[in-house]
Amino acid sequence: MARVLNFIDAITEALDQELGRDERVFILGEDIGLSGGVFKATHGLLDKYGEDRVLDTPLAEGIIIAAAIGSSMMGLRPVPEIQFTDFITPAMDQIVQQAAKIHYRTAGAFSCPITVRICCGGGVSGGLYHSQENAAWFVHEPGLKVVMPSTPYDAKGMLVAAIRDSSPVLFFEHKKLYRTIKGEVPEGDYTVPIGPAAVRREGKDLTIISYGFMVHVALEAAETMAQRGIEAEVIDLRTLSPIDKETILKSVRKTNKVLIVHEDKKTMGIGAEIAAIITEEAFDDLDGPVVRVTAPDIPAIPFSPPLEKYWLVNPEKVVTAIERLAAY
Amino acid sequence: MATKTTPAEAQPTTSGKPAYSRELLLGLYKMLVKCRMCDEKARILFRQSKFAGNFYSNVGQEAGEVGAAYTLREDDWVAPSHRDWTSNIIKGVPLKFCFAQLYAKATSPDKGRSSPAHMGYAPLHIITPASSIAGQLNVGTGVALGIKKLGQDSVVVCFFGDGATSIGGFHEALNFAAVHRLPVVYLCQNNLWAESVPLRLQTALTNLSDRAKAYGFPGVSVDGNDILAVYEAATAAIERARAGEGPTLIEAKTYRWYGHSEIDPAKYRSKEEVEAWKKQCPVLRFEKFLTDKKILNDDLKKKVASDITAEIDEAVEFAEASPYPKPEDAADFVWS
Numbered sequence: 001m002a003r004v005l006n007f008i009d010a011i012t013e014a015l016d017q018e019l020g021r022d023e024r025v026f027i028l029g030e031d032i033g034l035s036g037g038v039f040k041a042t043h044g045l046l047d048k049y050g051e052d053r054v055l056d057t058p059l060a061e062g063i064i065i066a067a068a069i070g071s072s073m074m075g076l077r078p079v080p081e082i083q084f085t086d087f088i089t090p091a092m093d094q095i096v097q098q099a100a101k102i103h104y105r106t107a108g109a110f111s112c113p114i115t116v117r118i119c120c121g122g123g124v125s126g127g128l129y130h131s132q133e134n135a136a137w138f139v140h141e142p143g144l145k146v147v148m149p150s151t152p153y154d155a156k157g158m159l160v161a162a163i164r165d166s167s168p169v170l171f172f173e174h175k176k177l178y179r180t181i182k183g184e185v186p187e188g189d190y191t192v193p194i195g196p197a198a199v200r201r202e203g204k205d206l207t208i209i210s211y212g213f214m215v216h217v218a219l220e221a222a223e224t225m226a227q228r229g230i231e232a233e234v235i236d237l238r239t240l241s242p243i244d245k246e247t248i249l250k251s252v253r254k255t256n257k258v259l260i261v262h263e264d265k266k267t268m269g270i271g272a273e274i275a276a277i278i279t280e281e282a283f284d285d286l287d288g289p290v291v292r293v294t295a296p297d298i299p300a301i302p303f304s305p306p307l308e309k310y311w312l313v314n315p316e317k318v319v320t321a322i323e324r325l326a327a328y
Numbered sequence: 329m330a331t332k333t334t335p336a337e338a339q340p341t342t343s344g345k346p347a348y349s350r351e352l353l354l355g356l357y358k359m360l361v362k363c364r365m366c367d368e369k370a371r372i373l374f375r376q377s378k379f380a381g382n383f384y385s386n387v388g389q390e391a392g393e394v395g396a397a398y399t400l401r402e403d404d405w406v407a408p409s410h411r412d413w414t415s416n417i418i419k420g421v422p423l424k425f426c427f428a429q430l431y432a433k434a435t436s437p438d439k440g441r442s443s444p445a446h447m448g449y450a451p452l453h454i455i456t457p458a459s460s461i462a463g464q465l466n467v468g469t470g471v472a473l474g475i476k477k478l479g480q481d482s483v484v485v486c487f488f489g490d491g492a493t494s495i496g497g498f499h500e501a502l503n504f505a506a507v508h509r510l511p512v513v514y515l516c517q518n519n520l521w522a523e524s525v526p527l528r529l530q531t532a533l534t535n536l537s538d539r540a541k542a543y544g545f546p547g548v549s550v551d552g553n554d555i556l557a558v559y560e561a562a563t564a565a566i567e568r569a570r571a572g573e574g575p576t577l578i579e580a581k582t583y584r585w586y587g588h589s590e591i592d593p594a595k596y597r598s599k600e601e602v603e604a605w606k607k608q609c610p611v612l613r614f615e616k617f618l619t620d621k622k623i624l625n626d627d628l629k630k631k632v633a634s635d636i637t638a639e640i641d642e643a644v645e646f647a648e649a650s651p652y653p654k655p656e657d658a659a660d661f662v663w664s
Contacts, residue, residue: 026477052477058507063466063500070470073455076477093497097458098467103664105458107439109450111664142662166664242663 005185008178010152011041011117014159015079017189019049022077025163028055029064029081029117038083039119039178061091068114069098069168077163078114085120085172086129092137099168100143114169115162120148121174121213121263123312128300131308133212133263135172136270139241145194146241148172150215152183154238157192165194174213174263181216197244199251203231206257206325209248209274211237214261214313221318230326232259240270248274249282256287257325261318266294288328293321348556350623356555357614357624358632359398363390363414364611365636366423370413370430370444373644374590379431381443382589384411388553391610392517392580394418395558396485399566405453405475405484407468410445411517411584412457412487421449423643433650439660440653445589453482462488462497465514469501472510472575483511483569485562491522493536502577506543509574513565516577517552519584524596540577552580553610556617583608 005013018025027042033056036043046054057064061082068078082088088095095116102112122131138146145167149155155173162169200215201222210218215236222232233251237243252258258278260271275290293313295301301311367387374383386393389411397406397418408415416426421437429436430444437449438456448456455471457464468486475482492498493516505512516536520527533539540547546568550557558580565576583605587594594602618624 058500058503060500060504062497063469063504066463066466066497066501067470067473067504070467070472071474071477072470073467074471074474074478076474090496093460093463094466097460098463101458102456104661105438105441105446106448106450106456106661107437107441108661108664109437109448110455113664145663 002184003187004182005152006179007152007155007181008039008041010156010185011159011173012043012045013185014156015042015045016048018160018163019045019053021189024075025077025079026053026055027079027081028057028067030057030059030083032056032081037081039175041117042081061087062094065091065094065099065116068116069094069102069112072112072114073102073110079163080114080116082116082118084130085118085134086132088118088134095138095144095170096141100141103167104143111166112168113166115159115165116168116170118170118172119175120172121176122301122308123176123213125303125305125308126301127303131301133174135170135240136264136268138170139270139273143168144241145169145239146172147194147239148174148212149238150177150181150212150236152181152185154192154198156185157190158194158238160189161191161194164191169194172212176213194239195242195244197238197247198236199233199247200236201232201234203233203255205230205232205255206259206322207233207235207251207255208259208261208318209235209237210261211240212263214263217313217315218261218318220315221322224315224319225322230322232322243273243277245277245281248277252278252282253285256285257328258286258290259293259318259321259325260290261293261313263295263313265297266292267297269294288325291321291325293318353618353623356394356398356559357618359394359418360390360555360611360614361632362636363393363417365633366417366426366640367414369640369644371586371590373430378648379444382445382591383430384445384589385584385586386411386414388585388605388610389517389519389582390414391555391614392515392552392558392582393487395555395580396487396513396515396562396578399559399563400485401482402452403480403482405455405468405471405482407455407464407471407484407486408448408457409464409488409492410457410459411489413445413447415487416447416449416454419449419452419454421452421454423639424646425449427643427647428650431647431650432652433647434653434657435646435650439657462492462495462501464488465492465501466497469505469510469512472505472512473508475511476508481570483513483566485513485515485566487515487517489522490516490518490520490527490530490536491525492516493539494530502539502543502575505575506545509572511569511572512575513562513569514575514577515562516579517582518579519582521584521597523588523592535579537577537579545575545577547577547579549579549581552582553608553613555610555614
């Protein structure tokens with residue numbers, strides 16, 4: 001029986017093993033050293049590797065990312081942490097204008113192999129500024145790879161792959177996964193490639209496309225519907241950019257019905273892009289509309305529990321959408 | 329209404345330091361003239377529609393560029409702003425590449441990707457800039473962190489203007505460099521105008537180098553049209569950085585002769601202000617200094633100019649003869 005870890009412990013192990021394997025790797029961010037991270041993702045690493053490799057930084061996201069970018073151009077492999085994605089905005093200039101474009105604007109003369117770990121996601125009473133899920137902002141920027149794993153196995157394997165990737169990677173970690181999702185994680189060195197999606201559940205009646213914590217919501221809804229004789233296929237995108245069109249289209253051609261589930265807001269979200277891809281490339285295979293279950297177009301997740309519940313996607317909302325779609 | 333700013337009294341180069349060799353002084357002079365001539369040539373080419381986009385002249389500010397970059401080693405780094413294309417020339421980028429970059433030809437180091445304002449060259453450690461203000465200070469500071477982590481003894485010089493000192497990224501970069509005593513020199517070319525915004529609306533400070541006090545490292549303001557004053561301050565700062573003693577902020581007080589770009593007639597400035605500063609021309613001042621020292625004479629001046637003209641002509645010819653990139657090349661280098 002393989003070893004079972006929490007999602008967050010898989011993250012810590014990936015960082016630990018990469019720091020141990022490659023001297024070019026270092027991690028930096030707010031509260032990652034002495035405190036071991038607000039969620040303890042970097043717990044114990046300062047003691048083990050020292051301040052040169054595990055660097056507590058000033059509370060200034062712009063220079064956290066810029067320090068990573070500049071040193072990555074020297075051949076180092078920095079892994080900066082953005083404590084909450086709600087705080088990523090001060091670093092937008094560095095991420096979008098520098099990291100995403102350095103390789104392109106220098107015709108490959110410089111590259112920017114950074115892995116930005118970003119904690120995101122709602123459902124933990126975090127309120128407006130500790131709950132956001134805004135990965136879609138970055139999917140709009142070619143040059144950035146954007147990933148969001150949903151299992152401990154992928155968390156470790158994809159973080160290792162990201163650190164070894166020569167493009168800048170934004171590695172989103174949904175905070176609700178940290179200690180609620182456990183799974184088998186090999187002790188040794190392995191990678192899960194950035195790019196391919198995973199089919200988490202086979203089904204013939206419709207396809208649910210999701211990522212991050214929402215994969216688990218989709219799976220729960222799929223089990224409910226299975227009891228009523230409707231078999232949903234569940235695709236975990238894992239990588240949001242570049243997106244795995246092949247796996248999406250293959251499933252659409254099999255089930256002919258598509259439901260997209262994401263925690264982020266609806267308008268211009270990742271679901272909109274997936275719907276467009278499907279209508280452009282598999283229109284004739286569709287038996288019904290591409291349906292989205294997402295957060296509403298409201299500025300941020302409100303704090304009061306009933307308000308937060310209104311915002312969040314849950315299995316019931318997904319079941320309702322499946323019922324509607326299955327009727328086609 | 330235009331703001332009138334009186335430049336410091338016109339003086340020949342004030343440095344009394346005797347240590348400069350004739351070779352160094354002439355080297356600085358030739359580079360100063362080369363930057364001036366390349367820049368004026370680029371302005372003409374732009375006005376002749378030889379290249380597209382825009383051009384951000386460095387004329388008037390050459391002493392700051394040459395004074396700071398001339399002393400750098402090949403493995404040292406430069407993080408230029410949009411106005412510092414001449415830092416490429418000083419660092420040793422072949423002129424043909426600089427002009428191919430202006431022309432956005434396939435032979436330019438970035439294969440026609442960046443605009444004329446954004447020139448860089450990886451083999452000589454010049455970081456191609458982006459347009460966002462002070463971005464290069466932050467990336468340059470990151471490079472300095474990398475240098476320190478790798479145990480190298482190279483340094484980074486970040487060039488920027490007075491306008492860049494107002495944005496948050498300036499503070500983040502200088503503060504971080506101070507905390508880690510990074511090998512970086514921040515060289516502010518204070519030309520009194522951030523595009524059309526006068527310094528009095530940019531800052532309440534008289535000397536921008538005062539900002540260094542807030543970070544706990546040295547700051548010095550120098551006459552930015554006095555090449556030896558800049559050279560001295562920059563050399564000291566670079567030595568300090570190389571010795572692991574941390575950053576320095578240098579303010580070179582200077583003036584941008586032309587508009588923010590070639591499409592800006594700069595009518596917000598008075599003619600008197602511009603003329604007063606032109607009398608402080610860094611090239612003429614250094615020529616007078618060298619002539620007084622009997623290092624320079626008319627024959628040598630002519631030879632320097634004709635050598636540079638020949639070099640520029642060759643570079644322009646290369647740029648004009650070079651092909652444009654193929655349209656579909658636009659999709660290359662998205663991922664590394």
